[in-house]
Structure formats: structure tokens, C-alpha cells
Amino acid sequence: MILITGGAGYIGSHTCVELLNAGYKIIVVDNFSNSNPEVINRIKKVTGKDFIFFEVDLLDQEAIEDIFNKYKIEAVIHFAGFKAVGESVEIPLAYYHNNITSTLLLCSIMQKFNVKKMVFSSSATVYGDTDLVPIQENSPLSATNPYGYTKLMIEQILQDLSNSDDSWSIALLRYFNPIGAHESGLLGENPNGIPNNLLPYISKVASGEINFLNVFGNDYPTKDGTGIRDYIHVVDLSLGHVKALNKVLRSKSIEAYNLGTGNGYSVIEVINAFEEASGKRVNYKITSRRPGDIAISYADPQKAQKDLDWKAMRSLDDMCRDAWNFVQKNPNGIGKTNLDKKLVISS
Ligand code: UFG
Numbered sequence: 001m002i003l004i005t006g007g008a009g010y011i012g013s014h015t016c017v018e019l020l021n022a023g024y025k026i027i028v029v030d031n032f033s034n035s036n037p038e039v040i041n042r043i044k045k046v047t048g049k050d051f052i053f054f055e056v057d058l059l060d061q062e063a064i065e066d067i068f069n070k071y072k073i074e075a076v077i078h079f080a081g082f083k084a085v086g087e088s089v090e091i092p093l094a095y096y097h098n099n100i101t102s103t104l105l106l107c108s109i110m111q112k113f114n115v116k117k118m119v120f121s122s123s124a125t126v127y128g129d130t131d132l133v134p135i136q137e138n139s140p141l142s143a144t145n146p147y148g149y150t151k152l153m154i155e156q157i158l159q160d161l162s163n164s165d166d167s168w169s170i171a172l173l174r175y176f177n178p179i180g181a182h183e184s185g186l187l188g189e190n191p192n193g194i195p196n197n198l199l200p201y202i203s204k205v206a207s208g209e210i211n212f213l214n215v216f217g218n219d220y221p222t223k224d225g226t227g228i229r230d231y232i233h234v235v236d237l238s239l240g241h242v243k244a245l246n247k248v249l250r251s252k253s254i255e256a257y258n259l260g261t262g263n264g265y266s267v268i269e270v271i272n273a274f275e276e277a278s279g280k281r282v283n284y285k286i287t288s289r290r291p292g293d294i295a296i297s298y299a300d301p302q303k304a305q306k307d308l309d310w311k312a313m314r315s316l317d318d319m320c321r322d323a324w325n326f327v328q329k330n331p332n333g334i335g336k337t338n339l340d341k342k343l344v345i346s347s
Helices: 010-021 038-047 061-070 085-090 092-112 146-164 198-206 234-250 267-278 302-308 316-329 338-346
Strands: 002-005 026-030 052-055 075-078 117-123 169-175 177-179 213-216 231-233 254-259 284-287
Touching (some): 085 092, 092 146, 117 234, 146 169, 146 254, 169 234, 177 198, 177 234, 231 316, 234 302
Parallel strands (some): 002 026, 002 075, 075 117, 117 169, 169 254, 177 231
């Protein structure tokens, strides 16, 4: 059995699908703090497979211990955590408590039950404001906001744990910019309220819900002046987790892997690709740079290709097509009514 924390979230839910498709037996825990119970039904619908689910908070040590007592867990894929950069600046204590304390508790329980295999959901944010691209795993690490620090600190905690006991086996997966949705249109990104990230925002402009996109700066040293990122299809990213799990189950080490495509696209290029895929206009205005943003970030994904036998296969057009398909099929998000959506956006 593989335990998935945060399995109802955006990347977690897609990874559950690929794990079930690959034949793994999974147990999912989620407290639905930024997701919806309907996601669990959707995972079952997409795969035609059943699995065990608990609505539980990772900070509830007793409830998590009960799960380890009851089931024979071989490894954990740890997604659960708060993830909004701006919010982390406003409520840092909540971010440190939720993300770090829950991971410490989880690791202690794993140690107690002699479950020493983990795939951790890290982020390219641990490379801070590096301007050396493509980014390799051995680039210097730093953080620029509390969310980033939680990822960096958890990586350090897991590194120290592995140093203290070499029977641990851990993969730190550093995601670049996951976008897109499941091809079925049943799963996708389902953010509460006004989105922060580029793709969910563009989707809302294309669907007419928001009038225009603010493009944060066109004076970066890039081809068209807008920021460049390595966008990766969430299904490719999920397949990367299956490969990382395979590796963690058969080895004893701690390794970090970039999960990206190795290609960088500018904000304007993403807008154009989305217009093409959706047939809709995406109105935008150039505004000032967003504080904390860097000009260019894209991965060198060769380590993952070599060690995990994984490579992202889906194009930017595929990502835009699937994102648009999801938005059209779920205009209110997953498991939400039109009323819920209005309440969240106005709150
Ligand atoms: N952008 C806009 N307008 C918007 C939103 C974004 O122009 O309304 C631009 C940004 O300036 C940036 C690009 O679109 O150039 C991508 O921005 P996102 O917010 O989608 O993604 P980021 O690269 O800023 O952040 C992502 C993740 C974070 C993670 C970070 C670093 O969302 O969790 O990568 O790895 F910390």
C-alpha cells in the first residue's frame, strides 16, 4: 500500500490516477482545505478503480498513526501542504506550522512504523532567484518567501534524516510550473477564489469570468520582455511520481530531481497558445513587475531522464487544450455550485 497525503489536490489527484493505472494499491488522506470531496469520486471514475480514503488532517497524529497501525504501508507520497506564495507572506506562522509540523509528525510516525520510503512534493522555488539556466539540481538553493522556505526546510529535514539513518530512501521532486488537466476533463486545477497563477487566470479571462489578464512586466531581459517559465503538463508530472516511487522502492538514497520539460515559454507565448487552443480572445494589459518574480526559469531535466527513465512528452498546446477542456466541462470547478464560486470570489 502507498499512502498519498494531499491526494485530492491538483497534482495529488492526477498522481493517484497514474498510480492506480500502474497497478498500485493506494490510501489517500486529505483534509479538503483546498480541494473538494468530489475529486475522490472523480479519481475513481477516471480509473474505474476503488481505493481507501480518509478525510483527516496530517496534524492529527493519532488519526495518522491509526492508519499506519491498520494498513501495511510501504511508502508515502507527501503532497499535503499550503502552496500560495502571497498568502505565505501574510500568514507565515500558519505556513510554517501547517507545512513543517505536519511533515515532522509524518516522518516520526513513518520512523516508528519502519516505513522509510518517501517521495516529497518539492518545488523549483528552492532555487530562489537564480539566473543560471537551465537549472540543474546542484544549483545553489535559497528561498524568497515563507512558502519557499517551507519547501527548503523540509528538503533539509529529509536530508538530515537520511544522513542519520541510511535505510531511508527519499526522492525530492522539484516541480517547475505544472499546468493542464486530465484528458478526460474530469480532473484539473480547482483553485478557490481569484487565481494567482498564470494558467488558471488565463482560463478565467478566456471564459469571460474576468475581463483581462495583468501581464506582470514586459521589461525583462527575454525575447518579448515577459517572464519565461518551464510549463509542464500535470499528467507528465504525475507519471514522474510513479517513476520516482519505483526508484524509491528499490533503492536507499536521497536524491533531488527536476521535473520540467527543459523548454521555457514567455507569458505572451502562453497567451497565444491558449488563444489558439480555445479559439477565444485573452485580453491583457501590461502592468508592473510582480514583486519576487524572476525573469527566466527552466529546468535541466536530464537527471530525472537518466535515473528515473522519465521524460515529459506533452506540448504547450496539449497543456492549453486540456486546461480549456477542463474549464469548459467544469465552469464552477469540481464539486462547487455557482453560488459557492460567487461567495469565494467576493470574500
Ligand atoms: N504572470 C502574469 N500574470 C498573472 C500571473 C502570472 O503575468 O496574473 C506571469 C508571472 O509574472 C510569471 C509567469 O506568469 O512570469 C508564471 O507565473 P505563475 O504565478 O503561474 O508561476 P510562478 O513561476 O510565479 O510560480 C510557480 C509556482 C510557485 C513556485 C514558483 C517557483 O506557482 O508555487 O513557480 O517554482 F514557488
